[in-house]
Amino acid sequence: MSQTTVSLVLSGKGVGRISDATAEAVRRAARDLGYRPNAAARALRSGSAAAVGLVVRDVTHPFFGRTLRGAQRAAREMGHVVVLIDDNYGAGVADGAVEILREGAVDGFLFFATDPPASLRAPGAPPYVLVENEQSRSPFVRLDVETGTDAALAHLHDLGHQEIGYVRSVVGGQTFDRRHARWEAHLRAHGQDPARQVTVFSAFDAESTIAAGRELLTHPRRPTAVLCDDDVLACGLLAAADALGVRVPAEVAVVGFDDLDIARLSHPPLTTVHFDPEALGAAAFELLYARLQGKRPRNRVLPSELVVRGSTVAPGPG
Amino acid sequence: MSQTTVSLVLSGKGVGRISDATAEAVRRAARDLGYRPNAAARALRSGSAAAVGLVVRDVTHPFFGRTLRGAQRAAREMGHVVVLIDDNYGAGVADGAVEILREGAVDGFLFFATDPPASLRAPGAPPYVLVENEQSRSPFVRLDVETGTDAALAHLHDLGHQEIGYVRSVVGGQTFDRRHARWEAHLRAHGQDPARQVTVFSAFDAESTIAAGRELLTHPRRPTAVLCDDDVLACGLLAAADALGVRVPAEVAVVGFDDLDIARLSHPPLTTVHFDPEALGAAAFELLYARLQGKRPRNRVLPSELVVRGSTVAPGPG
């Protein structure tokens, strides 16, 4: 039983070259001895670590947590493992970690709403896939947020809302820009000037969201409806409304994005644009995996859907 | 410029053996050529992958997300990298992944409220640290949840609450057991029978939490106060109360655990037991790191603290 034989049997590449009896003996011995192939040696020799790096903007945000879960599950199904890098909104903070991983530790990268370091664009660099961050010449997976946003705006319009405020994320991001762009388009299409609508900005921590909500609700030209870049921001608005005694949805209708669990637990439950983050993460890994196989997979755009709950009704009289 | 020289210079172990001029030349050449040491080769030769496996019960839960962040940040500071395995409450689902990683891919493991596979107890297995899951003969880091729980119960007692219901997590966990045990002790100390108190069980998804909340609130012997194993469960209770027209805190006082962001955004803001998940994650990594150095670090217990917000007042008359 040479080392070669063992390698051939355990890797499944020995079919036709190694007799069944020997193969069985090898497998039994491996089991009895508790033998496990060494990952580092295999990575060194084969040139593949069976691991992908995953750079995420904010691990603590439920949306990314679920995306992460989808990606990790898909990776495991293909025998791959996921190395996590939390960027924590720090532009470029993750770049150093990416550099460390670059050679030999992982086979490729997934960037969740984060930008890849410039060095990965160089020829010979490991492949990567962008998630919620479309860029020319880079493969990507993203959500078709436009359809959902248009549905939400149509819903508000049908209810009779003219003035639609906006709670924007201070942290940038293509998906936020897309949502905002559809809002602008909607207003223009109905003869409104987006610049005249009340718009406030917020980070994702509780204080910020509540402060932003208060700012919007106490504005002299308070709108009858508000689009929020995210369910978390929408919940801050709800909390502020509660503190100010502003009734939702009677006095202000609220729409969020993401359909997080909090959208069902909030008071009132949120009307929101639903996505499937697990599918997004899984699709991202699948794209990267195909690339690692040398294929040229097509970019993917996943659907969105409006979910109407209790936070939107027709504007009250006056 | 031999390969050895390069290795010595770049690893910093050449001080005193390699002249400054040569060292500088090596560094310049490395930079100009874009040379990066290969992680797999280094791991193979040195026997250390500079990576730790991290098994987490639920990546999508904000508490674990924050713990994860703390651990990942601490790891990065020591030049280590984190491999994520999401167990998703599936008992043993992660075991296979752990086996894959065992040899050569990671140097040790962190288990976040999950159980290590039995194979890791064997001699020669990589070291691990348990988080929120104390077991004899295994190093661990946990929260001193007892102090915070006692403070919460004392707070309710001071307000005049006698009947204290409980929303329990259906998913088991030591920390939940500890919370529950203090609640039982408190009731007994005041001459009550815990078995007679209204107790309901819930998973962490929105539907479950609301259903459990409804069950508790519609119970014929509805308590005047409720302890919830978690802020998420508390929010479900709030949502149920809202749907049923039960006023919080006037008719029912609510206390949660974890002090998640939603505890500030909820209506009313939650009285809850505060922890520092980032510190928990960082401490866990530090313990594991010390073990990897061959040290015998002491287990750590991190403090908890009651945060009183709007969900607790004295029971109303009748």
Next chain:
DNA sequence: CCTGCGGGGTAATACGTAGTACGCTGGTAC
């Protein structure tokens, strides 16, 4: 009897690093 061939298996090598042991040079002590 020799040749060719297929089935079954193995020796040897390369992957890129870390570490060990050794070599060379020039100066100093005796």
Next chain:
DNA sequence: GTACCAGCGTACTACGTATTACCCCGCAGG
């Protein structure tokens, strides 16, 4: 003049796997 030492580097090997090239044996065809 020899022995020793410090200061600087360098050949060489091991790490555990995947892969390539090769070897051995028995049998069929000529």
